[in-house]
Amino acid sequence: MQQTFPWSEVSVYIAGHNGLVGSAIWRALEAEGVGKLIGWRSAELDLCDRDATFDAINDAKPDVIIDAAAKVGGIMANSTYPVEFLRDNMLIQTNVMDAAHAANTERLLFLGSSCIYPRHATQPIRESSLMTGPLEPTNQAYAMAKIAGIFYIEAHRTQYGRRWISAMPTNLYGPRDNFDLQSSHVLPAFIRRFHEAKAAKAPSVTVWGTGTPRREFLHVDDLAQACLVLLQRYDSPETINVGLGDDMPIRELAETVASVIGYQGAIEWDSAKPDGMPRKLLDTTRINDLGWKPQISLRDGLSSTYEWYLANVA
Secondary structure, eight states: OOOSSOGGGOEEEEETTTSHHHHHHHHHHHHHTOSEEEOOOTTTOOTTOHHHHHHHHHHHOOSEEEEOOOOOOOHHHHHHOHHHHHHHHHHHHHHHHHHHHHTTOSEEEEEOOGGGSOTTOOSSBOGGGTTSSOOOGGGHHHHHHHHHHHHHHHHHHHHHOOOOEEEEEOEEEOTTOOOOTTTOOHHHHHHHHHHHHHHHTOSEEEEESOSOOEEOEEEHHHHHHHHHHHHHHOOOSSOEEEOOSOOEEHHHHHHHHHHHHTOOSEEEEETTSOOOOSEEOBOOHHHHHTTOOOOOOHHHHHHHHHHHHHHHTO
């Protein structure tokens, strides 16, 4: 399918350009020869500060904005700090979108999360499952903020005719992930814990839950390519899923991570800790029909992510 605009002729602001998702999109756009890339670190621009966000975006006047900025974390962080997860994410996305409207930004892509869908949604989860049942309690605050963002995109399309879109990625991983054990997601937490257990020659590693929930994991570079496709080929008020289209039990993920790292001790499960959603597999039919499919296998992606961890974190 033909592109609707050449990347070489546009300026793109990536909110959250230094994070896991934003940095991957930055790399992908650099490879496409984008006209101008714009990004501010959190120390330079606090997106929770409405006036500062308006000033920065109005001065830059980007043609395209990709909102990959968010306060994110795993089950522990979400359960412990629901106020911050709801408040900060609402502030970030509302400030960015309102500033984009004031600057007359032509295209905006808002990135959410697959946690927006009901806890017991029919699998694989279609986009039409949104708002059809209760959310998973352990990440409800974050999910509510992202749901509000989807409807804010839709509201701008309805009221102002904006060609803005939203996309819901599945669980992501890759270089520049968060490996802090207090706030990370399951996959980077596994990488760190099994690496440290290997270094310490620990006989076993105890992890949360039963290991039975199923999850899909998409490499962030595959997501970046999906974002470029969506900005060129997608224009609908309905959010669109971005996922692998396949999943595995958390137990199998743990065993795969341990194998990649070379940890040979026992893996023990603390079933007193929460599992989260029992399953969360996205139906990716709509984005696949646009011509996008993921290219990076889980084992290859884990190997390259572990190499980045060794070089930059360990």
